[in-house]
Amino acid sequence: MHKEWDTLALCDRFFDALERGDYETLEACYAPECVVWHSHDMQYQSRASNLAMLKQGIATHKKMHFTDRRVNAFEGGFVQQHRLYVTRANDYTGYMDVCFIAYIRDGMIKRAYEYFDTGKAEQFTGVPLAS
């Protein structure tokens, strides 16, 4: 079976950078052609748009922490399951269970898929869902 240590290292580097707010390392993890798909809108987001979103998150959230990381490397990528805790500017701390799937080339993420349950948005953001 595959022992993709470099793949696992990329995964750790990416999520550790998000936790630290290290935008430069984060940006370097994405291949130039990278696109990111999210289950809440089922749309592919461009590299630039996704990085801008992450940059804003780094700037506005007090803390981001990925817990219970369960990572598996496969041929051409990795899948990480985790619980993301975010402490927001108003000190609300919410969490979301996420499955993040990344396809890689040359040590960078070229395509990612993020699955989470939008139905848990209120517990994640602290903002009641619109009825």
Added chain:
Amino acid sequence: MDEHEIRALCHRYMDAVEQADGDAIARLTSPNIRHWDSVTAEEHDRDALLAMAKAGAAAVERRSYDSRQIHVFDHGFMAQYELVLVGRDGSSTSLWGAITARCFDGQITRIDDYLDATKFDRTLLFAAA
């Protein structure tokens, strides 16, 4: 289990759930299997898993796991899929989900299933048994 066996197990499991084949699901899963889903955020045992599969099938005309993208790793697999649900009234819904699974000795020992609860009528998948 080698890569081919794990991949085949994934397909057989998804086929069994599609067909609500309780006997096949029971053969393909460990008696101690834990099934977690993002909608309920709870773990279920095999009896509950079998009941959900049966109830889910009863709630729709048919369902199918399409567009399967399966990747294998040590002792498990990850699958991205499109779950197509056709209701009794002929309406169709597609749900895009992902599962990860652990396998041992020809059976699945753990499944984590990620779906977006806002994208479907929960009773189509989680109808009371």
